[in-house]
């Protein structure tokens with residue numbers, strides 16, 4: 001334990017979010033914010049002005065939700081004005097102070113002046129703030145000064161701090177906003193020398209790195225800490241080191257969030273703050289903000305099983321497809337309608353339980369046949385569930401039959417379930433205890449599929465950040481850069497989550513905007529995000545292809561043009577490209593290694609399997625090949641086809 005510096009007090013984490021960060025009408029925003037677990041809310045003036053209620057009514061609504069107004073904002077173009085603008089700015093401020101009294105909040109944000117008539121000058125601004133501090137004191141309120149990254153004279157928190165320092169008034173403080181500091185690449189460590197009690201509130205936002213005008217970037221592309229590319233953890237570490245112990249308030253201007261589900265965005269926001277502070281306190285143990293202990297991000301050792309829910313008829317079809325892939329129905333659950341198919345280290349379960357107590361049956365009723373659950377191998381399954389629930393994931397359990405093992409589990413960010421398994425005697429016996437052997441597992445050979453290389457999830461494009469945050473906050477993972485995949489029906493954006501340090505667990509997320517794409521159709525017909533394909537690893541794709549062929553597996557046929565182009569692109573020997581073509585194997589290569597892919601035909605609403613071989617250190621997913629795969633899948637869809 002690190003002992004605290006003398007005189008340091010401790011305050012529990014106060015989470016806040018600006019009303020601009022989410023969509024909906026004012027009451028809907030408040031309900032979503034409260035439900036997600038925030039303790040405070042920043043009232044963005046426009047949200048309140050356009051809502052037809054008095055400040056006192058708004059105050060009552062906020063209170064009814066158990067929330068506190070942490071900040072009223074923004075007040076613009078105040079400091080450094082020539083007359084008559086200066087006097088008018090003070091009059092304006094006084095009226096806002098009155099409103100704040102009725103709203104029941106004592107803090108107003110003043111963002112740095114952008115007006116062309118403003119005069120600049122640190123001392124002029126400081127004098128204005130000193131006078132405003134006097135006025136604020138009379139109204140029992142405080143003002144905080146924020147440097148907008150595009151402020152006309154002040155656009156750096158170091159200058160804003162100098163203004164506040166020189167104003168030297170107890171009612172005048174500094175407001176820090178991670179976006180304004182980090183978008184201008186200002187070293188966040190410059191915050192460490194500011195006294196924590198002069199920081200009146202801290203606003204947090206991340207953003208993807210895009211080279212564009214700062215104002216436009218800020219107003220449209222901010223996202224939750226951890227969803228973007230800015231070093232928000234370093235920023236917050238520096239803030240925490242000052243002794244600051246006030247609210248942490250998300251201020252996220254994002255076009256997509258405004259149009260998204262208020263509930264989901266608010267939940268993401270809360271998860272992002274808890275995750276951020278968990279990282280901060282691990283790196284800066286001597287801070288004044290406390291929060292409940294939780295295990296560190298979960299290190300995963302791969303996918304232990306995937307479970308499908310299916311009707312009895314579809315189970316027969318799926319089992320037949322698995323048979324051609326070399327899987328054997330090795331075991332049957334002793335108490336449930338659940339069959340286990342195995343090969344190498346891969347376990348696939350098919351659940352046809354139709355009892356009304358089972359989640360599998362409920363999932364089938366809504367989504368049809370789908371891979372609704374998977375199990376992750378971790379070091380400590382209980383700890384894994386603890387981490388997940390500390391980050392707002394919902395625990396999952398079903399009524400057990402006598403003799404069934406209780407696997408810790410959570411609901412994922414959509415409609416599915418994630419189970420946790422470990423090597424403890426209690427959990428490791430699940431397969432033997434619950435399953436009765438049926439048939440011997442296939443004898444190992446070079447053709448065998450060895451393990452799950454990755455799971456591929458399809459989701460609405462606007463839910464991708466939710467999923468990314470879910471995986472990266474709960475699990476020790478990182479995300480790869482986003483790639484675009486062209487489908488004739490629209491663009492699919494694809495990004496992978498890979499476990500660190502060794503990529504044992506990989507998920508690719510494919511975001512679809514509409515239902516005209518192959519992925520979009522799957523999403524629409526399955527009613528929501530789910531696993532659209534599972535990729536198995538082979539150590540010898542050509543041996544696997546021969547075995548598949550002998551078992552009557554029908555690969556997805558790939559066009560001749562593909563192989564023509566491939567030969568030209570990589571300068572392949574004709575014999576090699578003939579071998580690829582003969583087995584409908586797709587190929588990719590980079591500086592690290594080579595990649596081979598075979599796709600199955602689709603099953604149900606567009607589900608499919610993939611077989612991959614990685615040679616060398618190839619780390620990608622064959623994005624170059626995806627348009628060819630999609631084109632082939634679309635050809636097979638005809639005549640029913642995709643919506644026009």
Ligand SMILES: O=C(O)c1ccc(O)c(O)c1
Nearest residue numbers: 074109111146177218219
């Ligand atoms: O975009 C703006 O104008 C704006 C207003 C208030 C803020 O706190 C902020 O960070 C940006």
Ligand SMILES: [Mg+2]
Nearest residue numbers: 146177203251
């Ligand atoms: Mg701000």
